Amino acid sequence: MLVGREHERAILHEALVTDHSELIVVHGRRRIGKTFLIRSAFEGRMSFELSGMHRGTLKQQLKNFHLRFPVKGRPQLPPDDWIEGFELLGRFLDRTRGKVSKGKRRSVKAPKQVVFIDEFPWLDGHRSGFLAAFSNFWNSYGTKRRDLVVVICGSAASYMIRHVVNNKGGLHNRLTRSIRLEPFNLHETELLLKSRKVSLTRYDITQLYMALGGVPHYLQMVKRGESVAQAIDRLCFDQHGFLRGEFSNVFASLFDNPGNHEAVVRTLAKVRKGLTRNAILQLSGLASGGTLSKTLRELQESGFIEQYTPYDGKKDPLHRITDEFIQFYLRFAEGRKPSRPGHWAKIMGTPAYKAWSGFTFETLCMKHVDQVKHALGISGVRSTEGSWIGKGDESGAQIDLLIDRDDNVINLCEMKFAAGPFTVDKKYARELATKVEVFRFSTRTRKSIFLIFVTTHGLVQNAYSRQLVQNEVALEALFEGDQPQPNMSY
Secondary structure, eight states, X not given: OOXXXXXXXXXXXXXXXXXXXXXXXXXOSXXXXXXXXXXXXXXXXXXXXXXXXXXXXXXXXXXXXXHTSOGGGOOSSOOSSHXXXXXXXXXXXXXXXXXXXXXXXXXXXXXXXXXXXXSHHHHSOTTOOHHHHHHXXXXXXXXXXXXXXXXXXXXXHHHIIIIIITOOSTTTTTOSEEEEOOOOOHHHHHHHHHHTTOOOOHHHHXXXXXXXXXXXXXXXXXXXXXXXXXXXXXXXXXXXXXXXXXXXHHHHHHOSSHHHHHHHHHHHTTOSSOBOHHHHHHHHOOOSSHHHHHHHHHHHHTTSEEEEOOTTSOSOOEEEEOOHHHXXXXXXXXXXXXXXXXXXXXXXXXXXXXXXXXXXXXHHHHHTHHHHHHHHTOTTSOEEEEEEEOOGGGTTOEEEXXXXXXXXXXXXXXXXXXXXOBOOOHHHHHHHHHHXXXXXXXXXXXXXXXXXXXXXXXXXXXXXXXXXXXXXXXXXXXXXXXXXXXXXXX
């Protein structure tokens, strides 16, 4: 059963009822659910489906293409090349026009034919001529029809962005829709677990998310009746754990030369606040030049890292890891021998766990900033979100999430992951007050500054919290569904 993805499903369903042919690209990292989404959205509407073979030869790819035709409509022999192959596909679609198989979406108006090409990059082998032939097929055949939907999909995000989304050749400006499929948020994660009868508290779901991230394929492996610690032990630390070798598999499946990508994420995993490009060069040992720029761009396009400019804009852009599983794996699992059940439970509560969980919860809150704004009642207020790091004598001051609002207010967000209500004591209250004043002085802001706490179990109400904290956001708020975006047009 498909859960979540309401926005993406709406985009795909809309393509079935327009009065023109549609060329749609869906891209995103491995195991994110691209194929499942497309098959679910177009169930009963598929006229032809093809999936590329990993490292298949041209002959193997063409034979696989030939075998995807129904037996009754299959050409006698495989095509000699992709130009002939797409000519055969066009003839097949003409013959089967209006004969889409029955399915759940049979009642949809304008019965279009749907062609789905999965793992598109794998079909475009060296000197295969596939991309040129596909471009010709769409331009000379697809655009002349009004009742065709062609969906292309691939996990190699760098290829999909460079050769499809930003294509400068035959596909330039030909895409009608583009979907970058992101990991689940907390709301969708909860829906997925409930659909599988996995009953966990929202605090436990948050712990699970901080280790596995929002990758549906990872999450659906959690078993009913399993605690979070048991699930993590079985998946990540057991000798036969499914995720024990996932780190290398992820990069090997996405990138031609994954060594550089692994070196970059290992370097970034050691630093909480992120690193500039020059710092990555120095610490990773990689050569300067276009290779690093390409590596950083591909990691960003694949959703493993993000680039951001500090709030005051006076520093070079920083890069930091945003993928929860990668951060978890490098911190706790890489190089570890298989462990017996109970390993993760022993780690929980250690200083290493406390540091990791605090940082990861901050990253999680940044991803759910729309939910934070909704809880604060400022969804309709135009704002800019970012991070701020002090400089010079102020270098110890850091704000991981601030919301600079058009209504003359800046929210400084403190995010705390704790097993119970969080207490602001005298020492921490002094640190907070200093941080606010340093930020005010350094940025020269004239806006009101409101200190906000985002916590797992709320704040202990005492003199310090009442004096300093203007508002609280509870963990429950992060589980709200996607919030409608305000109209920013003028």
